[in-house]
Amino acid sequence: MIAAGALVALAGCSGEDAGGSAVPTSAAAEPASVDIAVADGAVDVSPVVPLEIAVTGGELTEVAVTDITGATVPGALADDTTGDDETQVWEPETPLSYGSSYTVTATATNEDDKETTERSTFGTVTPETLSTPAIGPLDGQTVGVGMPIRVWFDDPVADKAAVESHLTVTSSTPTDGVWNWFSDSEVHFRPSTYWPANTEVTLDADLYGVDFGDGVWGEKDRSVSFSVGDRHVSVADAATHTMAVHDGDELVQTFPMSAGGPEFPSRNGPHVVTEMNRHRVMDSSTYGTPVDSPNGYRTPVEFAVRLNDNGEFVHAAPWSVEQQGRENVSHGCINLSTERAKWFYEFSRPGDVVEIVNSTGPTLSAADGAIYDWAIPWDEWRAGSALT
The missing domain is CATH 2.40.440.10 (L,D-transpeptidase catalytic domain-like)
Incomplete structure (x- = not known):
């Protein structure tokens, strides 16, 4: 009787192992999601707008930008500076043009190597007026300690904050210098006291693609370096x-x-x-x-x-x-x-x-x-x- 019961129990255990459960099957991964910051159909876009691409549930594998003729625009993904691990920025080798149409095609793969592709076609702004300011001192000039940096515009600047934020001054001896607008078309930079003697100064006026307001846009970037001499x-x-x-x-x-x-x-x-x-x-x-x-x-x-x-x-x-x-x-x-x-x-x-x-x-x-x-x-x- 004991032997028979043991056999019955053994049989019951064997049957459960053999037919009770199969090896689990993994569910298919969710498709990757691709979001291009510049919306499809957008118009009047600045030619220097960051082409940000965000991917969730996968990895960005390819980005291509083409112009209206279908020609590829040379460029590459830049190092992430957004602080967002899911967002990357594609940068052209040379800035995009005004008054042009571009298509961004971005492809990402999920954990199963399945691809997701999104496209966005947008148009850059066609300015009514392009503006390049005059700058003093001149590049390579040596000046005295009282010479401010002066920037003159041919057309009034409606959005002074946008323009000023793209005027960057660096100097070999740091100063507390600040810009001051004398009018809608003239802005100066100086420190609180005269420049330190024998200082190298550079103004980077990165104004291409900057909206000055009222239909005026920056025509190009300029960089001017000068020396401050003896006091x-x-x-x-x-x-x-x-x-x-x-x-x-x-x-x-x-x-x-x-x-x-x-x-x-x-x-x-x-x-x-x-x-x-x-x-x-x-x-x-x-x-x-x-x-x-x-x-x-x-x-x-x-x-x-x-x-x-x-x-x-x-x-x-x-x-x-x-x-x-x-x-x-x-x-x-x-x-x-x-x-x-x-x-x-x-x-x-x-x-x-x-x-x-x-x-x-x-x-x-x-x-x-x-x-x-x-x-x-x-x-x-x-x-x-x-x-x-």
């Missing part, structure tokens, strides 16, 4: 009638001079040298005073170092040598003897600073044209940024 800051004191000239931290000259007289006082504040002329004819009509009026003049001078667009220069004035160091008799200029003016002319370069102090005149301002950047208080300057 030349002179102080022209209208009260003591002297000009102290510094080379770096060293006082190298103290010149007797004559500033603007009571009727034509010199402007106070930091002036920036913008132009130098070995010979120049001083003409009062260039700033609104007719030559034939009582206060008019047309006078040839030597060694003229321009300080603004309102007629102020440092220049040779042999006719006022007796007043130099004693009283102010000029029409706003800093008068020096010919020998001293020659020395200063040879010492100077565009971007050097002449700070006029203790004049009875007003502070340098927009009314004087040229560069009055350093006369603007730093907080006010920073407020002029579109990104503040």
Whole structure:
């Protein structure tokens, strides 16, 4: 009886093992999902829009971009900079063109190596106007510590923040520099104090594909590199009638001079040298005073170092040598003897600073044209940024 029962039990166990369960079969993997950020049928797309492709449930295996003729656009997937492991960016070797049509074809495979392909055809914007700004200083130029970076646009910039965000300044000695918009078509960059001497500066104006607003788009990218030379800051004191000239931290000259007289006082504040002329004819009509009026003049001078667009220069004035160091008799200029003016002319370069102090005149301002950047208080300057 025991043996029989054991046999029955053994048989029951064997039957369950033989026919009760089969080897489990894996379910088919879900298809990969491909999402192209630029929607199919999109128009007026910037030619530099990131071509982002997101894949879930699989791996991106191929991306191809073709133009309207079907020709392949050279490019490749870039290293992931999005922080999203599922998203990659395809970058062309050269930027896409304005006013063109492109098709992005992206293929991904899931765990079973089954492919999923998505396509997006889009059109890039056709600008009403293309704009390339002028930039100063010029590429390769060496300037003084007071020279701001100045950018001028032919057309008004409606979206200043978009443009400013694509103007990147780097320097070998870091600064706290900020952009300030002087108008809809002019923006300047400067630090809170004069540039550090002997600094290399680069402006990258990456404006191709940037929407300036009102139908205006950036025509191309530009890069300008320049050098800031030695620190030349002179102080022209209208009260003591002297000009102290510094080379770096060293006082190298103290010149007797004559500033603007009571009727034509010199402007106070930091002036920036913008132009130098070995010979120049001083003409009062260039700033609104007719030559034939009582206060008019047309006078040839030597060694003229321009300080603004309102007629102020440092220049040779042999006719006022007796007043130099004693009283102010000029029409706003800093008068020096010919020998001293020659020395200063040879010492100077565009971007050097002449700070006029203790004049009875007003502070340098927009009314004087040229560069009055350093006369603007730093907080006010920073407020002029579109990104503040």
